[in-house]
Amino acid sequence: MARQVVVLAGTNKGLFIFRSDVQRRSWRVSGPHMSGWEVFSVLCLPPRAAAGLRLLAGTSHAAYGPTIRLSDDLGATWTQMPASPRFTMESGLRLKRIWQLTPGAPDELETVYAGVEEAGLFVSHDRGESWLPVDGLNGQLRAGDRQTASSGRCLHSVLVAPTRSSRMWVGVSGAGVLRTDDGGEQWVTCNACLPAPEAVHAKTGTGQYVQKLALDPRDGRTLYLQHRCGVFKSIDGADSWQPTDQGLPGSFGFPVCVAHTGEVFVAPLAGEDERYMPDGRLRLYRSGDGGDTWAPCDNGLPAYPSYVSVLRDALAVDSLDPLGVYVGTTAGELFCSSDGGDTWQALPGQYSRITVVKAWANA
Amino acid sequence: MRIDVSIPSLLEDCTGGRRRFSLDAATLDEALVRLNTTYPLLRHHLYDEAEQLRQHVLLFFNDQNVARLERLDLPLRSGDRLAVLQNVSGG
Numbered sequence: 001m002a003r004q005v006v007v008l009a010g011t012n013k014g015l016f017i018f019r020s021d022v023q024r025r026s027w028r029v030s031g032p033h034m035s036g037w038e039v040f041s042v043l044c045l046p047p048r049a050a051a052g053l054r055l056l057a058g059t060s061h062a063a064y065g066p067t068i069r070l071s072d073d074l075g076a077t078w079t080q081m082p083a084s085p086r087f088t089m090e091s092g093l094r095l096k097r098i099w100q101l102t103p104g105a106p107d108e109l110e111t112v113y114a115g116v117e118e119a120g121l122f123v124s125h126d127r128g129e130s131w132l133p134v135d136g137l138n139g140q141l142r143a144g145d146r147q148t149a150s151s152g153r154c155l156h157s158v159l160v161a162p163t164r165s166s167r168m169w170v171g172v173s174g175a176g177v178l179r180t181d182d183g184g185e186q187w188v189t190c191n192a193c194l195p196a197p198e199a200v201h202a203k204t205g206t207g208q209y210v211q212k213l214a215l216d217p218r219d220g221r222t223l224y225l226q227h228r229c230g231v232f233k234s235i236d237g238a239d240s241w242q243p244t245d246q247g248l249p250g251s252f253g254f255p256v257c258v259a260h261t262g263e264v265f266v267a268p269l270a271g272e273d274e275r276y277m278p279d280g281r282l283r284l285y286r287s288g289d290g291g292d293t294w295a296p297c298d299n300g301l302p303a304y305p306s307y308v309s310v311l312r313d314a315l316a317v318d319s320l321d322p323l324g325v326y327v328g329t330t331a332g333e334l335f336c337s338s339d340g341g342d343t344w345q346a347l348p349g350q351y352s353r354i355t356v357v358k359a360w361a362n363a
Numbered sequence: 364m365r366i367d368v369s370i371p372s373l374l375e376d377c378t379g380g381r382r383r384f385s386l387d388a389a390t391l392d393e394a395l396v397r398l399n400t401t402y403p404l405l406r407h408h409l410y411d412e413a414e415q416l417r418q419h420v421l422l423f424f425n426d427q428n429v430a431r432l433e434r435l436d437l438p439l440r441s442g443d444r445l446a447v448l449q450n451v452s453g454g
Contacts (some may be wrong), residue, residue, distance in 0.1 A: 036373050063419035063449035064373065080376060082404050087412045094411050257396035 005362055007326055007347075008055070008075075009116065009334050010039030010356035011117065014058060017075045017345055024324055025345050034059055035076055039161070041114075041313065043101035043347050045127055048109050053362075054191060056080065056128045058098025066098050067116070068343065070128055083113050083130035085122035093118045100313070101128075102158040104164030117154035118237055119172050125186070136185045137170065137178065144175060144206050156312055157213035161220045169213060169238055176208030177238050190238035212312040213308045216262060224291060226256040226265055226312075231266055233291045235313035244291035249278045255315035259323050263288050267310035267327065275309050282306040284315070284323045284327060286341045300344035301335060308333075313356040328354030364439040366394060370405070370447040377404035386445070391424055392435035396446060409447065421448040
């Protein structure tokens with residue numbers, strides 16, 4: 001069977017699935033799947049010995065709340081999981097959205113993590129069918145909430161170290177970066193050298209407005225984050241951070257994405273108040289030197305005014321060579337580059353607000 | 364007594380693909396319990412972690428909002444209707 005590239009694009013009104021060959025020039029689209037539901041997170045779990053490829057989606061609705069849905073037939077049909085993530089009554093929390101779905105370490109094929117709003121982390125050990133809270137982290141987040149009178153945050157980023165399964169990082173809006181080195185029992189805040197938070201957070205070391213956290217897949221120690229105040233890089237597993245945004249047109253934005261080549265992509269916005277592209281022009285920025293310098297990559301992106309945004313999970317890369325890069329906008333447009341960002345093409349159709357984009361290549 | 368239940372299409376995969384179905388119960392509160400125990404996924408979408416009806420979900424018994432009824436031990440009659448609605452607007 002010829003190799004196929006699949007792109008999942010979640011919107012606030014369902015999921016669309018795009019398929020192409022590895023040239024990534026001609027695309028077929030199906031959907032909407034799970035019509036009417038917000039799809040804030042998606043994940044493809046590779047086949048294993050006794051089971052085929054599985055898709056997961058974190059779905060939610062303003063009235064009816066969130067659940068996890070699974071598909072074992074490449075998205076043709078979806079099944080809701082009755083044992084989806086849910087806080088206990090005693091917690092006093094309400095689960096509003098499932099922001100992130102992340103596979104466990106390479107030696108934990110059955111494990112999946114879910115980052116949620118209100119901020120919390122859940123884990124599944126059966127490929128998404130049932131879920132348990134990660135109490136070590138969730139308890140620490142609640143203690144921080146009590147000290148700082150914070151609430152309503154989301155846990156939007158979950159990263160698992162590729163070579164050390166007991167190490168993970170999470171990114172939490174309003175708290176920052178936290179890391180565990182024991183598989184999730186103990187967590188430490190990793191916000192050293194980030195901009196000073198408001199005074200109320202001094203005792204907890206939190207209060208950081210981290211929008212997205214990404215890991216360089218090549219070494220497991222280099223991380224990037226898009227902060228409300230700029231792009232930052234760590235080369236020591238998040239023990240410390242340094243600004244790395246020379247050449248970017250602004251400091252505010254949401255997504256940051258690292259390819260298997262080490263190239264880094266961001267989508268800066270005009271500012272926190274505007275939340276649209278600078279000068280009304282859809283434009284990504286790419287760094288090929290680990291964030292030291294950045295340059296725009298927009299050849300083929302719309303030349304017309306585009307007062308749109310790119311949400312934190314709506315920028316993705318694939319694992320192919322040459323690299324594929326995918327970006328979805330809040331205006332429902334999806335663009336693809338099959339040459340690492342040098343040139344772009346629009347994928348067919350215009351959709352609702354694109355909330356998440358993920359891509360993978362089928363064997 | 365058998366009553367008629369209707370739910371939005373968004374929730375039909377919680378009830379085996381049915382938007383309209385019947386339910387046997389003697390009183391309204393018994394019907395609500397039976398609805399939630401028969402369809403646990405529906406319960407998940409109607410009630411939050413505190414077992415409160417979600418903020419933007421409405422339950423109507425005939426033409427009355429269940430949240431505004433003074434008591435739920437109302438005897439059911441043939442032809443009574445229980446409807447799940449969403450209180451969300453926009454556009």
